[in-house]
Amino acid sequence: MAETIFVIVEQREGKLNRVSWETIAAGQAIAAETGWSLEAGVVGSGVSAIASEVAQKKVSKVYDVESPKLEPYTPDAFAHALKSFLEKYPAKLVLMPHTYQVRDFVPKLATSMETTAITDAVGYKYEGGKLSFTRQMFQGKFMADVSFAGTGPCFVTFQNGSFRGDKAEAGGGAAAVETFNVDVPDGVIRNKPQEVFKEAKQAVDLTQAEIIVSVGRGIKEQKNIELAKQLADALGGELAASRPICDNGWLPMDRQIGSSGQTVAPKLYLALGISGAIQHIVGMKGARSIVAINKDSEAPIFEISDYAVVGNLFDIVPPLIEEIKKARG
Amino acid sequence: MKILVCMKQVPQKDAPLKLNEAGTWIREDVSYEVNEPDAFALEEALRQKEKHSGEVVVITAGPARAMQVLREALAKGADRAIHLEDNAFVGLDAYNTARAIAAAIKDEKFDLIFTGLQSDDYGYAQTGVILAQILGLPHATIIMQIEKTEAGIRVKRELEAGFFQFVDVPLPAVLTIQSGINKLRYATLIGIKQAKTKPMRKVTLADVQSAMGNNLQKIDKMYIPEKSKNTEFLEGSPSEIAKKLVEKLKNELRVI
Numbered sequence A: 001m002a003e004t005i006f007v008i009v010e011q012r013e014g015k016l017n018r019v020s021w022e023t024i025a026a027g028q029a030i031a032a033e034t035g036w037s038l039e040a041g042v043v044g045s046g047v048s049a050i051a052s053e054v055a056q057k058k059v060s061k062v063y064d065v066e067s068p069k070l071e072p073y074t075p076d077a078f079a080h081a082l083k084s085f086l087e088k089y090p091a092k093l094v095l096m097p098h099t100y101q102v103r104d105f106v107p108k109l110a111t112s113m114e115t116t117a118i119t120d121a122v123g124y125k126y127e128g129g130k131l132s133f134t135r136q137m138f139q140g141k142f143m144a145d146v147s148f149a150g151t152g153p154c155f156v157t158f159q160n161g162s163f164r165g166d167k168a169e170a171g172g173g174a175a176a177v178e179t180f181n182v183d184v185p186d187g188v189i190r191n192k193p194q195e196v197f198k199e200a201k202q203a204v205d206l207t208q209a210e211i212i213v214s215v216g217r218g219i220k221e222q223k224n225i226e227l228a229k230q231l232a233d234a235l236g237g238e239l240a241a242s243r244p245i246c247d248n249g250w251l252p253m254d255r256q257i258g259s260s261g262q263t264v265a266p267k268l269y270l271a272l273g274i275s276g277a278i279q280h281i282v283g284m285k286g287a288r289s290i291v292a293i294n295k296d297s298e299a300p301i302f303e304i305s306d307y308a309v310v311g312n313l314f315d316i317v318p319p320l321i322e323e324i325k326k327a328r329g
Numbered sequence B: 001m002k003i004l005v006c007m008k009q010v011p012q013k014d015a016p017l018k019l020n021e022a023g024t025w026i027r028e029d030v031s032y033e034v035n036e037p038d039a040f041a042l043e044e045a046l047r048q049k050e051k052h053s054g055e056v057v058v059i060t061a062g063p064a065r066a067m068q069v070l071r072e073a074l075a076k077g078a079d080r081a082i083h084l085e086d087n088a089f090v091g092l093d094a095y096n097t098a099r100a101i102a103a104a105i106k107d108e109k110f111d112l113i114f115t116g117l118q119s120d121d122y123g124y125a126q127t128g129v130i131l132a133q134i135l136g137l138p139h140a141t142i143i144m145q146i147e148k149t150e151a152g153i154r155v156k157r158e159l160e161a162g163f164f165q166f167v168d169v170p171l172p173a174v175l176t177i178q179s180g181i182n183k184l185r186y187a188t189l190i191g192i193k194q195a196k197t198k199p200m201r202k203v204t205l206a207d208v209q210s211a212m213g214n215n216l217q218k219i220d221k222m223y224i225p226e227k228s229k230n231t232e233f234l235e236g237s238p239s240e241i242a243k244k245l246v247e248k249l250k251n252e253l254r255v256i
Helices: A018-034 A046-055 A077-090 A100-112 A222-235 A244-249 A300-304 A314-327 B036-052 B064-076 B087-091 B094-104 B129-134 B189-195 B205-211 B240-254
Strands: A002-009 A036-044 A062-067 A091-098 A117-127 A129-137 A142-148 A155-157 A178-182 A192-198 A211-215 A238-241 A268-273 A289-294 A309-310 B001-008 B009-011 B033-034 B053-061 B080-085 B112-116 B141-146 B152-158 B163-171 B173-177 B200-205 B217-223
Touching: A002 A018, A018 A036, A018 A091, A018 A117, A018 A155, A036 A046, A036 A077, A046 A062, A046 A178, A062 A077, A077 A100, A091 A100, A091 B053, A100 A155, A100 A222, A100 B129, A100 B141, A117 A142, A142 B087, A211 A222, A222 A238, A222 A268, A238 A244, A289 A314, A289 B240, A309 B240, A314 B240, B001 B036, B001 B129, B009 B064, B009 B173, B033 B036, B033 B064, B036 B053, B036 B064, B036 B112, B036 B141, B036 B173, B053 B064, B053 B087, B053 B094, B064 B080, B064 B189, B064 B200, B080 B094, B094 B129, B094 B205, B112 B129, B129 B141, B129 B173, B141 B163, B152 B173, B163 B173
Parallel strands: A002 A036, A002 A091, A036 A062, A062 A178, A091 A155, A117 A155, A211 A238, A211 A268, A268 A289, A289 A309, B001 B053, B001 B112, B053 B080, B080 B200, B112 B173, B141 B173
Antiparallel strands: A117 A129, A129 A142, A142 B217, A192 B163, B009 B033, B141 B152, B152 B163
16 A cells, blocks of 8 residues: 655645745655655645645645634644544655744654654655655754654654755646544643734845845854954945844844844855854855855855855954955945 | 753864764764753743742753763752763653653652753754653743743743744743843852752663653764855965955856
8 A cells, every 4th residue: 555645734824834835845756756645734724725725736635634723823732633633544754844833843743643753854865665864963064864763654844945845746637625624622722822923123124135244153252243244344235143143132133044033045145153053054045155254164054155264254354355345446 | 930951961062073983973072061052941940940939950861971061050050950871861862862851750840841942963852842742741832031920921932034922831831942032140159169069869771761662763874964065165364365255256256
């Protein structure tokens, strides 16, 4: 019997999170290689329109897992609903995007089914009939091939940008959509979530910047931020930072790049003293070109850089500013 | 409030790491430090205790070296420590680590259990949530603020792209703490002195093994990432590098 791969797409307030297309593309690629069948599902309240949208893609079936108690999102209700569903429709492999919402419920769901989740994977391998998943370790310094030792279902979450969402194939016709009404008994949901909000109006929209100079821990002290600012000004770009800089209050939170900050794709991303932890990389790996200056020759940021300078940024940035000024006249 | 803080020792951020011969893990002869989000979790526990009184207990699972993390936590103000001490704890998956911790605290009742949101080594971001499920407790992840309320606590969750959400959670509960939730304190000299007399309970692998099982996931192979780009390294004196880089910015990348 053919095994089933089940992709759970993410919706928030009734809208499909576009990163879900990447997970569909991942599921299609694995299905093509293994010969397993691919199904998809959406979880929520009144989300049949999303199920229909997903059914346009090349999947054999789409399930709309419904309960009024699934809105607003709570980990208790989501884990309960998906466990009920997967007990009725067993899958070999369950794929999801590695979003903050998925991170919040997937370890609970997997544990409740006495199985495990390989989280934040960036790819997969299928060799000799064995499936393994590639993920970063030690903040991106190493990669690891990780495989399941249990019986499953096996949960896997994929990091943003690991697959191309625009490569998710459309189907020949719309796949069948089946509604699965799930009962979430009173007492299952323990948390009471309030409205989602944005802290302050974002003063800077870094997503529109063509040139970004970004600083990390290597900048060492708050007073050195000025040097990076001068470089950004010389280039006519915006100043940004990795999380620890904003945590320290050296730059405001709205200049933070990464999973908890903004995701950018400028023409030039110049990284000063940024080692390149995964949480930062996901926010900037779409840049057209990346230049990194870092004293550690093994910093993961160099893996994705076009031009790399191994050295002390305090030695290199001052002459760099002068040369840029000369070049711009 | 009685609060448990789960902490992990990880290689120092800028420690040069090398693979072991089997290519399944790193060589462990490196310098270690506390996992950064766990340090924020401890700080938050200490602050909650200062506001509402109670007790802060710290726990770690790891070899003898990992005791350093507990010592530092005691010096900063934690009241007592639990050390699940064995080399084998290094190789556990998140499910087994959570099961070991659950077994080690089975005779205790905590109002709150904190973990950092993820570890700098594996980066699975799962142990806290799994622990909540094993203990039958509600949880909330990526927490940036905790206020006590009449019915329990109100926490501020960080969501993606600058969004946040307040969530009311009944106690007892498990929270995973985000870096930057507070400002870390340093240990004082008197704190370091007092730490030596504070209780440290050792738990062996044998004590908790019956609660554990086989790892459900396995690292087949670890390796240095393949380059996805042809990186050109620019070398020379700082002024030579500056000239070369500007030439690239101008003629190759065309941003000047």
